[in-house]
Amino acid sequence: MSFENTPYKDKKVISIGIVSELTGLSFRQIRYYEERKLIFPERTEKGTRKYSFSDIEKLVEIANKREDGVQTHEIRTEMKKGKEKQSEKSLLKEMLRGQFNAHFKSNHDRTS
Amino acid sequence: MSFENTPYKDKKVISIGIVSELTGLSFRQIRYYEERKLIFPERTEKGTRKYSFSDIEKLVEIANKREDGVQTHEIRTEMKKGKEKQSEKSLLKEMLRGQFNAHFKSNHDRTS
DNA sequence: CAAAGCTGTTAGATTATCTCACTTACGTTT
DNA sequence: AAACGTAAGTGAGATAATCTAACAGCTTTG
Numbered sequence: 001m002s003f004e005n006t007p008y009k010d011k012k013v014i015s016i017g018i019v020s021e022l023t024g025l026s027f028r029q030i031r032y033y034e035e036r037k038l039i040f041p042e043r044t045e046k047g048t049r050k051y052s053f054s055d056i057e058k059l060v061e062i063a064n065k066r067e068d069g070v071q072t073h074e075i076r077t078e079m080k081k082g083k084e085k086q087s088e089k090s091l092l093k094e095m096l097r098g099q100f101n102a103h104f105k106s107n108h109d110r111t112s
Numbered sequence: 113m114s115f116e117n118t119p120y121k122d123k124k125v126i127s128i129g130i131v132s133e134l135t136g137l138s139f140r141q142i143r144y145y146e147e148r149k150l151i152f153p154e155r156t157e158k159g160t161r162k163y164s165f166s167d168i169e170k171l172v173e174i175a176n177k178r179e180d181g182v183q184t185h186e187i188r189t190e191m192k193k194g195k196e197k198q199s200e201k202s203l204l205k206e207m208l209r210g211q212f213n214a215h216f217k218s219n220h221d222r223t224s
Numbered sequence: 225c226a227a228a229g230c231t232g233t234t235a236g237a238t239t240a241t242c243t244c245a246c247t248t249a250c251g252t253t254t
Numbered sequence: 255a256a257a258c259g260t261a262a263g264t265g266a267g268a269t270a271a272t273c274t275a276a277c278a279g280c281t282t283t284g
Binding site for chain 2: 008009011013014015017018022044050053
């Protein structure tokens with residue numbers, strides 16, 4: 001019930017090896033982009049970095065822009081720009097999805 | 113575009129330490145439930161187990177049933193039962209969500 | 225040209241995970 | 255009571271994964 005809506009996408013649970021594998025980036029690059037404030041992994045007690053799927057998507061974006069010769073500094077400011085645009089959009093989306101779920105629930109979810 | 117629909121929930125990317133933390137189960141228990149065929153983590157090249165969010169949800173379920181004294185063997189058969197019921201439901205859900213996304217896209221997604 | 229940006233690589237240390245075996249605690253069966 | 259199966263803790267030893275820090279090389283920018 002509260003688990004259903006958990007934003008898996010943003011949960012920091014993935015270690016750097018998997019991130020490297022999924023993005024094709026080296027450990028060095030991944031850590032460097034953190035140093036340049038492009039991504040913000042969390043840490044476990046002992047210091048191991050933990051990333052989310054969102055971070056991975058971001059890294060893919062970063063990799064693409066880097067291929068186009070864009071510097072991390074510019075990428076950083078570019079990413080800051082694209083934030084407000086999303087917040088309205090995603091809010092609207094949330095609301096619509098809320099309606100959607102309500103509709104679905106009242107009509108079809110008769111299991112327990 | 114194809115990333116948006118990626119089923120993060122089923123991607124096997126989480127190591128056992130995090131799983132233990134999120135579920136409150138010990139390493140021993142997590143591995144034992146695998147031995148009893150309740151969950152099916154993947155492995156990396158070198159043999160490290162990797163779990164998905166689905167696995168974690170399943171483990172929470174398992175933990176609850178265990179607290180009620182249900183044995184792993186029974187849990188296993190119970191879980192097999194609850195599979196067909198879901199497949200119709202989720203199929204329907206997919207279809208509805210498809211309509212939903214189409215609707216949203218044509219009306220609001222004018223960014224690029 | 226000098227400085228800054230980006231990445232590879234190496235080294236040594238620490239943390240995380242793996243398997244296997246032994247043990248404990250309970251409840252059930254013989 | 256003795257034997258048994260289930261579920262889980264614990265310990266040992268080995269291997270895998272990650273961390274920081276430093277040096278090096280190459281390219282781009284000022």
